[in-house]
Amino acid sequence: MEHKELICINCPMGCMLSVDIDDNGEMTVTGNNCPRGDVYARKELTNPTRIVTSIVKVTNGELPVVSVKTKEDIPKDKIDAIIDELKDISVEAPVLIGETILKDVAGTGVDVIATKNIGRV
């Protein structure tokens, strides 16, 4: 029997979750104020994921960079590889919010999209 404590990051409530893992790997989650905490605890202990947000260079834009995010959450250990790929690219203004900036980033199968409009100057 194993015991783990973690904090749910799904919303700012930040519930403190207690997870008991029995000898068969069965998990029992307590301390969550909603079902998403249960899902989070199981995933965090088996396959932790995050949404990655960053910026990408823009040419001829009203700002030199545009904010971007991974469209879905990606495995936590891919964060560095994603940031590195984003450093190497640049896009041409105008950029529209929701527009795909990079497909299948770092082999995750997830696209990176713009989170802001950048007008052309």
Add this chain to the structure above:
Amino acid sequence: MNKHVSILVIGGGPAGLAAGVSAYKAGIKDVLIIERDVRLGGILNQCIHNGFGLHTFKEELTGPEYAARYISQVEELGVPYRLATIVTDLQLSDDGHTKIVTTMDEQGGLTVYEADAVILAMGCRERARGALNIPGERPAGIYTAGTAQYFVNLEGRMPGREVVILGSGDIGLIMARRMTLEGAHVKLVAELQPYSGGLKRNIVQCLDDYGIPLMLSHTVVKIHGDKRLTGVTIAEVDDKLSPIPGSEKFYECDTLLLSCGLLPENELSGQLGVNLSPVTFGAVVNESLETSVPGVFSCGNVLHVHDLVDYVSEEATAAGKHAAEYIQSGIVESAEGGSDEKVTRVITDGGVRYSVPSLLRADHMADLTTIRFRVGAVYKDVDVVTYADGRELARLHKRVMAPGEMEQLILRKSDLISEGVPSEYRITIENKAGQ
């Protein structure tokens, strides 16, 4: 010639946008939002991380995406706004009814508006002075975390490579992750208090994920470097927050970020004679989010510092609606209650630092009123208890409460006045450990 507007909104951040949209939807088309920046959205433009809008939109958006939802409502409805225009002066007319608002645009052009109602939505700024209690010259390389956020996220520039962060406010935590991802080495976050000022989820996602230590009860006692910062000395503090001799340790760094809390930006409110709270530094407001000056409303971070933009939008929507009602009623009443109206004061004690609103006029209350408050220390397994003139109204058990997280409760009017309008509504904390 002065221009007349029904409702003038100062600030085009999430609070100003939601207030403007709400007033417009409530039937007052003659609204004007004044924003000093070249774009709408306020501070959200630089908050590129996700975690916004879970309550409102049931999805997790980044700051700019959240702002875009409200900006598109403003555009679609055609709510009037002016950009790159700053409100420089706010006065009352001689009869006390009209608010005289002076604005200046980029070319230095002055416009004077006569507004029937004003919504204060100027947001907050970061505490910079006082955060670092060290006398003497400051070398280059010391920034507030928000300034660094602006450089990195809007201009794509890094302020430095070897970073120490003082203060564990959310912006500091977010910037610890951001600068790490951009290739900087964030050595540590030092926090004077024995608890973090930021949300727990930010400590997990921004520090723990990257192995950045959070040193509670520690502060910067010495800054090194003449022209450019070369390092800081950090010491542990005792329970009176004084540095403990012998605990000093030197850390080499070229950048020090300060994340020591936010202060409502209320210089204009002061000019108008709005009563400000000594606790929040925001306006004292009633159930309609109206300040001590009739027809002047306040919402968002200029009213009290929020950690969740969802609540900013919710509060601002209420303020916009109340401002519209004020115009539509055509009656100018005292915000602190008419002479014969009984006003309930909201009293906070036992660890509750303040509440918004702090005055309740029963006649103006809706069935349900949201009361937001913060506590002054970390509490575990306690009860939040409310009383109307000593009569217990509600008791709510809380597993954890912390100064960094805003709390809210919903007050039912019928409960409050079931035995007549009380003079006092009290919010307190009971059953603290061992009691």
